[in-house]
Amino acid sequence: MALVVSGIRPTGNLHLGNYFGAIRNFVKMQEENNCFFFIADYHSLTTHPTPADLHGNVKTVLVEFLACGLNPEKATLYIQSDLPETAELYLLLNMNAYIGELERCTSFKEKIRNQPQNVNVGLLTYPTLMAADIIIHKAQQVPVGKDQEQHLEMARTFANRFNRLYKVNFFPEPVAYNFGEELIKIPGLDGSPKMSKSDNGSSAIFLADSPEMIRKKVMRAVTDSGPVDPDQPRSQGVENLFTLLAYFSGNEALEHFESLYRSGSIRYGDLKKQLAEDIIRFTSPFREKMAALDSDHEYLKKVTNLGAEKARESAGKTIREIRDIIGFKPF
Ligand code: TYM
Numbered sequence: 001m002a003l004v005v006s007g008i009r010p011t012g013n014l015h016l017g018n019y020f021g022a023i024r025n026f027v028k029m030q031e032e033n034n035c036f037f038f039i040a041d042y043h044s045l046t047t048h049p050t051p052a053d054l055h056g057n058v059k060t061v062l063v064e065f066l067a068c069g070l071n072p073e074k075a076t077l078y079i080q081s082d083l084p085e086t087a088e089l090y091l092l093l094n095m096n097a098y099i100g101e102l103e104r105c106t107s108f109k110e111k112i113r114n115q116p117q118n119v120n121v122g123l124l125t126y127p128t129l130m131a132a133d134i135i136i137h138k139a140q141q142v143p144v145g146k147d148q149e150q151h152l153e154m155a156r157t158f159a160n161r162f163n164r165l166y167k168v169n170f171f172p173e174p175v176a177y178n179f180g181e182e183l184i185k186i187p188g189l190d191g192s193p194k195m196s197k198s199d200n201g202s203s204a205i206f207l208a209d210s211p212e213m214i215r216k217k218v219m220r221a222v223t224d225s226g227p228v229d230p231d232q233p234r235s236q237g238v239e240n241l242f243t244l245l246a247y248f249s250g251n252e253a254l255e256h257f258e259s260l261y262r263s264g265s266i267r268y269g270d271l272k273k274q275l276a277e278d279i280i281r282f283t284s285p286f287r288e289k290m291a292a293l294d295s296d297h298e299y300l301k302k303v304t305n306l307g308a309e310k311a312r313e314s315a316g317k318t319i320r321e322i323r324d325i326i327g328f329k330p331f
Contacts (some may be wrong), residue, residue, distance in 0.1 A: 004033045005139035007130075010057035011047065013206035014064045016279070017186035017195035019146025020247065025178060035075035036137050036311060038063065042087065043129060044082050044306035046122040053061035062300060064207055067289035076314070078307030080133065089132040091126070092322065093158050096165060097128045101157070106150055135171045136315045142174050146183040147194060152176040153250065157194070162331070166325050171326060187240035190289040201297035207282040208290060211280045218276035223268040230262045241271060248278040 005178075006022060008014070014023065026037050039061045041054060049057065058079060080086060081218055102108060104123050111123045122129075134142055134155050152174060159171035176183055188195040188203025195204050205217055222237030234242070240316055246254050253274055260266040293299070323329075 001139060002029075002033045003139045003143045003172075004029050004035040004141045004143065005134050005174070006135050006143050007035075007038045007039045007043075007133055008065075009044045009060060009080050010054070010061045011044055011049075012057060012197055013060055013208045015195055015197055015204035015206050016067075016244075016247075016283075017145060017204065019068065019207060020043045021147075021184045022143055023065070023068045023070070025143035026065075026075070028179075029141070029177075030071055032073040033141070036078070036084070036139070036314065037070060037075050038078045038080045038133065038307075038311070039065075040080050040133070041128065043122075046118075046120060046126065059300065060208075062304065063290050063293045064286070064302070066293050067286045068103070068207070070304055072290050072303045076307055076310040077303060079304055080310040082304065082308035083136070083311050085312065085319045086129070086132050086136050087318060089136050089322065090129045092097060093128045093132055093162070096161050097158060099124070099127070101154070102127060104144070105154065107147075109196050127151050127154040128158060130240075133160040135159050136318050137172050137311075138170075138172055138318060140172050143177045144183065146185040148301040149183060150174055168325055170321070177188070187236075189217055189221040189240070190278070191235075191240060192235035193236065193240075195232055205279060205283075207283050207286045211284075214280050214283070215276045218272050218279065219269070221272060226268075227261055227264050229264060230264065234261075241268070242276065244279075245271065245275055248282055249274055250278075253278070 006026060022264055026035065029035055030037075041057050041058050044054065044057070056064060062077075062079075065077060071078070079247050105127055105259060107126065112119050131154060134152075135158070142148075142155075144152065156173045156175075159173060162168075175264055178184060185191055185193065186195045189205070190203040192203050197204055197206075202217075204213055209217070221241060223241065224235040224238055227234075231240075238261075242257070243252070243259060255273045257266060257274075
């Protein structure tokens with residue numbers, strides 16, 4: 001039984017990348033492990049949401065977590081800001097984190113490039129907050145998508161550095177986890193290698209998208225003018241569609257379209273139609289559950305209260321021990 005922690009930022013609806021990179025694993029892992037899954041609302045403040053947007057997005061992710069099968073009786077399901085112990089550990093870790101190593105982080109460099117008008121300190125110290133989220137529960141396994149690999153490496157660095165500095169063997173080394181397999185990266189519909197919510201949704205299919213919306217988005221997905229030489233690498237857009245086909249349509253459909261591609265007689269429109277219908281079949285049950293949960297305010301309140309209580313019990317214990325190790329002792 002491993003100790004498992006992971007989180008998702010509340011920045012709108014969850015997409016298929018979030019599902020396959022993270023949530024699908026949360027649902028499997030909660031059966032046999034001690035799991036803590038949270039909505040990373042402190043993290044989302046780097047984008048300066050309005051209070052109403054922040055609250056609405058937290059609710060959306062909570063409803064979607066539950067609709068995907070996260071069970072608050074099995075896993076601890078909580079909102080990050082309900083756990084101020086995280087903020088305290090973040091402060092402590094920042095004392096031993098170096099500006100140079102934070103500046104070298106790929107996600108920080110990307111933010112500088114993409115939003116030079118808002119390079120705040122929260123972005124620079126994002127990896128220390130993420131490390132605090134993980135090690136506040138002394139987690140060993142962290143189910144995440146491939147894009148989080150470097151953040152996990154930094155979490156290990158900060159955990160080990162604390163152990164070394166205070167000559168203790170307190171924090172275990174957390175590892176990014178995907179059942180012994182490579183971490184996953186679901187590609188986008190716009191030809192980008194990663195499906196993402198930060199581009200107005202043109203690359204992403206959200207779990208909440210209606211069937212019409214899914215058809216529209218898939219039919220608009222980027223392709224090319226057709227196979228030229230089937231032995232040459234496929235264009236990124238077409239490659240992405242084949243990857244999605246493997247996830248949603250299964251082997252038979254994949255082989256069917258692979259062979260049409262090789263023979264040069266593929267019609268991308270047919271592939272897209274099949275893919276769209278299979279995605280709709282996959283996401284429909286989630287949508288029905290979301291609609292039912294969305295108005296059940298009492299239940300959502302019960303879930304978050306229970307999660308906060310369980311998370312604080314775990315984090316409270318860690319923080320008391322850390323304070324003692326550091327030398328914050330009562331007189
Ligand atoms: P976030 O909110 O960007 O994404 C949530 C989870 O979804 C995964 N993911 C993907 N996986 C595969 N293919 C994709 N296209 C794709 N897009 C997103 C992410 O890898 C992630 O697992 N920093 C984190 C949130 C966080 C966290 C943590 C995670 C805060 N503290 C502590 C683990 C542990 C983030 O921004 O994820």
